[in-house]
Amino acid sequence: VCLLQVILWFRGFAMKTLPAEMISRNNFSVWSILKKCIGMELSKIAMPVVFNEPLSFLQRISEYMEHTHLIHKACSLSDSIDRMQVVAAFAVSAVASQWERTGKPFNPLLGETYELIREDEGYRLISEQVSHHPPISAFHAQSLKQEFEFHGSIYPKLKFWGKSVEAEPKGTMTLELLKHKEAYTWTNPMCCVHNIILGKLWIEQYGTVEIVNHSTGDKCVLNFKPCGMFGKELHKVEGHIQDKSKKKRRVIYGKWTECMYSVDPKVYDAYKKSDKKTGGDSKKLKQEHSCEGEEADEMPDVQETVTVIPGSALLWRITPRPPHSAQMYNFTSFAMTLNELEPGMERLMAPTDCRLRPDIRAMENADIETASSEKERLEEKQRAARRERSKDEEEWSTRWFQLGTNPHTGGEDWLYTGGYFDRNYTDCPNIY
Numbered sequence: 001v002c003l004l005q006v007i008l009w010f011r012g013f014a015m016k017t018l019p020a021e022m023i024s025r026n027n028f029s030v031w032s033i034l035k036k037c038i039g040m041e042l043s044k045i046a047m048p049v050v051f052n053e054p055l056s057f058l059q060r061i062s063e064y065m066e067h068t069h070l071i072h073k074a075c076s077l078s079d080s081i082d083r084m085q086v087v088a089a090f091a092v093s094a095v096a097s098q099w100e101r102t103g104k105p106f107n108p109l110l111g112e113t114y115e116l117i118r119e120d121e122g123y124r125l126i127s128e129q130v131s132h133h134p135p136i137s138a139f140h141a142q143s144l145k146q147e148f149e150f151h152g153s154i155y156p157k158l159k160f161w162g163k164s165v166e167a168e169p170k171g172t173m174t175l176e177l178l179k180h181k182e183a184y185t186w187t188n189p190m191c192c193v194h195n196i197i198l199g200k201l202w203i204e205q206y207g208t209v210e211i212v213n214h215s216t217g218d219k220c221v222l223n224f225k226p227c228g229m230f231g232k233e234l235h236k237v238e239g240h241i242q243d244k245s246k247k248k249r250r251v252i253y254g255k256w257t258e259c260m261y262s263v264d265p266k267v268y269d270a271y272k273k274s275d276k277k278t279g280g281d282s283k284k285l286k287q288e289h290s291c292e293g294e295e296a297d298e299m300p301d302v303q304e305t306v307t308v309i310p311g312s313a314l315l316w317r318i319t320p321r322p323p324h325s326a327q328m329y330n331f332t333s334f335a336m337t338l339n340e341l342e343p344g345m346e347r348l349m350a351p352t353d354c355r356l357r358p359d360i361r362a363m364e365n366a367d368i369e370t371a372s373s374e375k376e377r378l379e380e381k382q383r384a385a386r387r388e389r390s391k392d393e394e395e396w397s398t399r400w401f402q403l404g405t406n407p408h409t410g411g412e413d414w415l416y417t418g419g420y421f422d423r424n425y426t427d428c429p430n431i432y
C-alpha cells in the first residue's frame with residue numbers, strides 16, 4: 001500500500017504543469033516604460049503584467065523549502081561540522097530556483113498570506129505580507145515532528161540600473177535545529193537580472209553569505225562569485241567552515257545552479273597548488289561587484305561544469321527542471337504546484353491566501369487582460385483602504401506575525417505569533 005501511494009504521489013507530482021503556456025513578451029517595449037526611471041526603486045514603477053510570473057512573492061519565498069530534505073539530513077547528523085556543511089548546502093539550494101527565472105513575482109498586498117502544508121516532506125509554512133512601504137514578507141516553517149523551525153523576513157530592494165535590475169534581499173534567515181539546540185542565521189546573496197531591455201536575459205547572484213552557528217560563534221563563509229571578466233566564475237560558490245579559533249575545517253565549493261561539494265582544506269590546498277591553471281585565480285584581488293557596471297552585460301558562453309576534487313563529498317545536486325519548464329516561466333516542478341487550488345482547500349484556507357488572488361489566477365490561465373485589470377483593481381482597493389485608515393488615524397495591524405527581536409542576532413525581526421492552523425480567520429481583512 002505504501003509503495004503504491006508513493007508511486008501515485010510521484011506520478012501526480014511529475015505530471016504537474018500550469019493550466020496554460022506563457023504569453024510571449026516580444027511585443028512589449030520595456031524600454032519605453034523604464035527609460036524615465038533609471039536608478040529608481042522598482043516597486044514604484046508600474047510594469048505591465050506580462051513581465052510577471054503567475055506567483056506572488058510570498059509563494060516565491062516558499063521555494064526556499066524545495067530542498068527541505070537537507071534540513072532533515074542536518075537534523076540526523078551527530079557531528080556539528082557535518083551539520084554545518086549540510087546547512088550551507090541548504091542555504092545555497094534555497095536560491096537555486098532563481099536560475100533563469102526572470103519573471104517578476106506579483107507584489108503581495110498588505111495582509112496577504114500563503115500557507116503550504118507538505119506532509120510528505122514533514123513541514124508546514126505560513127507567510128504574511130506585514131508591511132507595504134517598504135514591502136516586507138515574513139515566513140515561518142516548522143516541521144510536523146518538532147525537529148526544526150525555519151523563519152525570516154525579507155525586504156526585497158529592487159533597483160533599476162538602465163540595462164539591469166538588482167535585487168537586494170534584505171532580511172535574516174534563521175534555521176533552528178531543535179534537537180541539537182542549534183540556531184543558524186544568514187542573509188541571502190544579491191541578485192542581478194541582466195539585459196532587461198535587449199539581448200539575452202540572465203541572472204547573476206553574488207556577494208558573501210555568512211552562516212553563523214550562534215551556539216559557538218563558528219561560521220561558514222560562502223562567496224557567491226560575480227561572473228568576472230571572462231565568465232570563468234559564473235554561478236560559482238566557494239567558501240569554508242571555520243571554528244571559533246578561525247581554524248578552517250572544511251572547504252565548500254560548487255555552483256548554485258548545479259551542485260555543492262565539501263572537501264578537507266588540506267586536500268583542497270594541495271589540489272590548488274598542483275593545478276596551475278586555477279592556481280592563479282585564488283590569489284586574484286576580490287572585486288566589489290555591482291549591477292550598475294557596464295562590463296558584464298553579455299552572459300558568458302563558457303559553461304564549464306564543476307570540477308570535482310578527488311576526495312570530495314557531494315552535499316547537494318539540483319533537481320532538473322521539468323520538460324515543459326521553458327514555456328512555463330522556467331518554473332521548477334515545485335514551483336508548478338504552488339498556486340494549485342485543490343478541491344476543498346478554499347474552505348480551509350484564510351481568505352487572504354495568494355491562491356485566491358484573481359490577477360495571479362488570470363495570468364496563470366494566460367488571460368493577460370483580466371490579469372492587468374484585476375491587478376489594478378486590487379491595488380486601488382489597497383490604496384482606498386489606506387486612505388480610510390489614515391482618515392480614522394488607524395494603524396494597520398498584522399495578523400500572524402509581530403515585530404520583535406531575533407533572539408539569535410539581537411536584530412529586529414518579524415516573528416510568528418502562532419495560531420494560523422487553528423483556522424480562526426475572524427480578524428482577516430478583505431483584500432481581494
Ligand SMILES: *[C@@H]1O[C@H](CO)[C@@H](O)[C@H](O)[C@H]1NC(C)=O
Pocket residue numbers: 024027
Ligand atoms: C506581435 O506583433 C506582430 C506584428 O504586429 C504580430 O504579427 C504577432 O502576432 C504579435 N505576437 C504576439 C505574441 O502577440
Ligand SMILES: *[C@@H]1O[C@H](CO)[C@@H](O)[C@H](O)[C@H]1NC(C)=O
Pocket residue numbers: 080081082083084181182213214215216218219243
Ligand atoms: C554549533 O553549536 C553547537 C552547540 O554549542 C556546538 O556543539 C557545535 O560545535 C557548533 N557547530 C558548528 C558547526 O560550529
Ligand SMILES: *[C@@H]1O[C@H](CO)[C@@H](O)[C@H](O)[C@H]1NC(C)=O
Pocket residue numbers: 100101102103200201326329330
Ligand atoms: C527561461 O530561460 C531561457 C533560457 O535561459 C531564457 O531565454 C528565458 O528568457 C527564460 N524565461 C523566463 C520567463 O525567465
Ligand SMILES: *[C@@H]1O[C@H](CO)[C@@H](O)[C@H](O)[C@H]1NC(C)=O
Pocket residue numbers: 424425426427
Ligand atoms: C476567533 O478569534 C476571535 C478574535 O480574533 C475571538 O474573539 C473568537 O472567540 C475566536 N473564535 C474561536 C471559535 O475561537
